[in-house]
Each structure stands twice: as structure tokens, then as C-alpha cells.
Amino acid sequence: MSIVANTFSDVLSSEAIYQSMIRFAVILAFAAVGEWVAERAGTLNISLESFMIGGAYSAAVAYGVWHSIPAALAVGALIGIVVAAVQAWLSHWLTIDQFVVGLTLNILVLGLALFLDTRWAAKTPVPKPTQIPLLHRIPLVGEALFGQPWPMLLIIPLIPLAWWLLFRTRWGLEIRSVGDNPQAADVSGIHVNKRRRQAILFAGACAGLGGGVLVLGQVGINGYEAGHIGLKGIIAIAAVIFGGWTLRGTVIGCLVFGYFFAFQQAKLVDINPQLNASLPYIVALAVTAIFARRTRQPRALAQPFIRGLT
């Protein structure tokens, strides 16, 4: 018991684990913020994974061509939008089942990234941390919050931006209404499927950017590898569910899952390796099991909208 207590205090007091937790949490947050918007519009986007893979690979390749991080991140976001457009039009124009489309896209984009990688190999820089003066010297969490490479800081404007878009604009009101009651939204003159498509495109941009940040702006990742995303898109969806479809909860969910990824990576606790490796996924299952029921989800989540059908 004391061993457990000791390691637990190690885990809480280690500066490295906070840094690694923030790294994971930020990547999850990029995807989860986008997914949150898409889910509020009524789409459960399992292709979030493919947006991230597309963003990560294309950003890495773009960096190899231009050697410019901002340009590479822009390419990542753009490819995220392109992949998202496929999902959006197939699921909310042709009204093919969104899970089927999402699953197929996940396989397609992973295959494409693997295949194209043999011809255009991804090249990435060794990211340099950007230390914000004074603040990064705060003990324990200073380096984690204020000493990371700058692309990760993009999450800071993104979260309030998403909140503002959804709760302070006409567009956001319409997004929320098509997620909760598409029939009512439809009769009040909102183009339901168009709004849903736009929400997915937003998710694509966010997740693509997240993929780009993963390969370009993270100390300790060192380059692009095909398996880097490794179900992070799905974990991001779990974070949205954990957060009860609120933005605040989603961000907290990202931090929680980020912590478990860091915990897994640091191998601080002496448990068997298989359990350690599957820990974040088990935690994701457990928390969705706890929270999926309690919270109020968008009422039309994962339902296609076809006018006149219901």
C-alpha cells in the first residue's frame, strides 16, 4: 500500500509528468474542441481519427518542403478540412450512415498516409520549446504550461473561439439547434444539413491542426510516424462524452485522458506492461460508462436528417 502511495506522490510531484500530460492533453483538446462543435450539431464523428492522421502526415510533408512551421500547420488544417469535407458530404448530403463513412475514412486515410509515405517521406524538425519569460519558472507546472513549443499555444485562443462561435453567434445558435431538434430548425428556415456539414468542416480544421501540432510542435515526439495518432481521435470523442457535451467538461476530459497517457508513457508504476499500455483506453471506457448516462446529450446526436422522414 505504501508503495502505491509513494508512487502516487511521485506521479503528482514530477515535473516531467505534468509536461507530458499537457502535451497529450493539448493534442486531444484540438480534436475534442472540433468534435464538440460537430457533436453539438448532431454528428458523432468517428472519422476524427482520420482528420488527425491526414493533418499530421500532410503537415510533416509540408514542413519537409517549405521548412516553415506556420505553413505546415496551415496545410495540416487544410487537409483536415478536405478529409472532413468527404465525411460531411457523404453523411449529410448523401445521408450515408455516418459511422460507416467514418470507419471507411479512418481506414482510407491511414492507408493513404502509409502508402504516400513510401514516396514522400515526412520530415519534421526537432521542436524547440518557447519559454515564456518568468512564468515558465513557476515550480512544478511552469515548464508544462509556459515552456512548450509555440504551436501548442494555439489551443489557448481556439477554445474561447469555439465557445464564442457556438454561444455568441447566430451560426452557433443554429448549430446547436440542428443538433437538438433538426425538424424544428428546418421549419424555422435553417438548412440543417448545411450547418452540420459546416460543423464537421470546423472539426476537420481543428483536428487537422491538432495532427500538425503533434508532429511539429512536440518535444519528445521527434518526427512523424504512421502510428502516432493511435486512436487519439477516439479518445477525444470519449473526452466530449466525459464532458457531458459542454466545452468546459470536454477540456477537463482532455486533461484527464492526457494525464493517463502521460502516466502510461512514464511507466512510473510497476504494473504489468499490457495493463499499462491499455490503461488510457480502459479509463476512457470507464468514464464514458459513468458519464454517458448522466449528462444530457444533443438530442439528435448521430441521427441523419432527411426532410419529411420524421
Added chain:
Amino acid sequence: MNAPARRSSAGIPSRSSARRAAVVVGLYVGCVVAALAVAAALVAMTGGPWRKVLSALLDGSLRNPGRWGTTLLEATPLLIVALGVIVATRAGLVNIGQEGQLAVGAAAATWVAINFSGPIALIGVFIAGFLGGALWAGLAAVLRYWRKVPEVISTLLLVFIAAQFTGWLLSRSFLLMHYEKGVMNQVQTSKQLDPATRVGMIRVAGNSFPWTAVAAVAAAVAVGVLLQRTRWGFRLTMLGHNPRTAQRIGVPIVLAGASALMLSGGLAGAAGAAMLAAGAGGYTFTPGFSNNVGWEGLLVALVARNRPLACIPVAFVFAMLRTGSGFLSSTGVSRSIAEVVRALLVLAMLVPPALLALRERRQGRGIAAVVTIAEPLAVPVQVAQ
């Protein structure tokens, strides 16, 4: 879905219905050709010789001696997995965790195979495989009906957990690991199956394939009958189309849904047992045993548009991609092109019916067909008390 085409087949087709059938066929052919063209363009773009790629695929899957038997061998688990997908889909459940269910099923089958022997053990192997897969899918069913966790998420997460779980089973000598005395670094594989618990091979013209291939075809017929002609199948279909109506009519939602999900997982597990007993991994269970068969079986069901009998040829085509892609190394093109082709084929088969339905809606023929398989997972089924 193909209502226009079917209608025209009865009696003398009128001109307009013949034209409509031509549109349907043309659309499908066009989409498949477009998918293959995109794949060929990708190969050409990366500097690969696409003609040689095609020829290598055909050599590896059909033309070289003994290859079509191997393709049949590979097609068998794909077909069984796809049948499981169809069962779940029929009930409106999206089970996408076949990869994990297959691995757990195969692990359970291995345990039986290395602890028992004799011809009865072979039956035990399949039963264990089925139960392993069914229990793994049962976890998702429990989470679905007790805690309302979308099965899309839970089955997917369970795939990853299954990989680690079977890895753990293989790391314990009292479970599955084959412990060799005096060897420093133990390889994490199971003991090899002894010949009594392997399935027999049918040999035709220099090709050999397991009799499970025949059994799988029979299973396709059985699943078709089960879904079309039995009360249980009818209930599932009703549940898939409209859970609320189904409940009001008296379908036990939880029982029907959970049994569908478990049967679905069970078939994936049985596919794992079939792989093991037919020689996958050299008759041993290894880490990464499932080798994407679960994912590909899922795609088979999507391409076959959830018709059990249509799965048979589709599974064969997908198996051709599997066996053919092994021959790609001579052309210098990465094997992962097979993955791209697979996904593109799925899209090619999804788009035409959706386009047709869209056109029907646009032309004001009402909602002839709704291209949806998912139960509205967010809406809890509520019955007026």
C-alpha cells in the same frame, strides 16, 4: 435499395424501368471503375508501374499454382466476420470491434486446443472461439444497455484493449504461453496445435483449402435464413428500422439487441478459431494474430450492403487483395495500396444507392429508401406508461 431494378425483373420490363435499371448498373460500374482508377493513379503518381501491380495482384491471388486455394483460405474468416457484422447491423447496432473479438475468440480457441485433444476438441475449439468473441462483444452490450455507452465507441476501444489482453494471456505460461525450458528469451507464442485439432484440407487441382470454407458458405445461407425467415430475425430487423415501434409491438429490446451484438462478436470469434485451426500463424496463436482480418471482414459486409449471400463473392475479392498484395514486393509498390483499394471500393459501393435515393427524393417520389443503418443511439426508447 435496388427497388427499381427488382421491379423491372418481374414481368416484361417497360422502357422506363429498363432505363432505370441501366442507370443503377451504370452507376455501380462507374463508381467501382472510378475507385480503381484513383488507386491506379495513386500508384502511377508514386512512380509505380500500375500494370505490373495489377498483374502481381492477380498472380498472387489466382494465377500462380496453388494460389486460389490460399485465397479461399483467407476468404473464410473474412466471410464469417462479415456475417457477424450483418447480424449486428440488422439490429441497428454498429459493431466495429471485430478485430478485437476475433483476437479474443482465437485466444479462447487456443486455450482449448492446447489443453484438450481429439476430434471432439476441434468442435470445442470452435465453440470456445465463438464464446470468446461473444463475451468480448458482450462487454460492449452491457455498456450499451446498462450505461448507454455508444457501442461504436466501446467496441472500438475494446479492440485496443483486446490486443493488450491477448498479449497478457500470451505472457503467462499457465495460460497460453508455450514455455520452453532452458531458453532465455521466451518467445510469446502459444504451443502449436496438434494435428488432431486442425481442420482438414480439401485438395482440388493442386490447391488446398480448409473445409471451413465450405462451412462458411453454409453459414452465410444460415444467417440469411435466420434473418429473413425467423421470428428472431424479424424482431432484429424491426429493431433496426424503428426501435420505438419495435418496443411498442413487444420486442424485448435489450434481449434482442444484446443477443445480436453477442452473436455478432461470436461469429468474429469463430472466425478467429477458424483461422487458428486452418493454419494462421503456423497453427499457433501469436501477438497480432488477428492481422486486420476483423477490419477487412467489416468492410466486406459494407461492400456487400449487408446481404449475407453477397458477402461470399465480396469476401473472395477482399481475400484476393490480401493474398495478391503479398506479391507486390517485386514491383516495389508498398503493400498498403491494398488498404487504399479496399476503402475506395467500400466508398464506391456506398455512393450509388445513396445517390439514387437522393435523386428519388429530389424528384418527389417520397422517401423511397433511407440510407441509414444506425439506430438513433441518442434517443432512449421511451414507452408511454
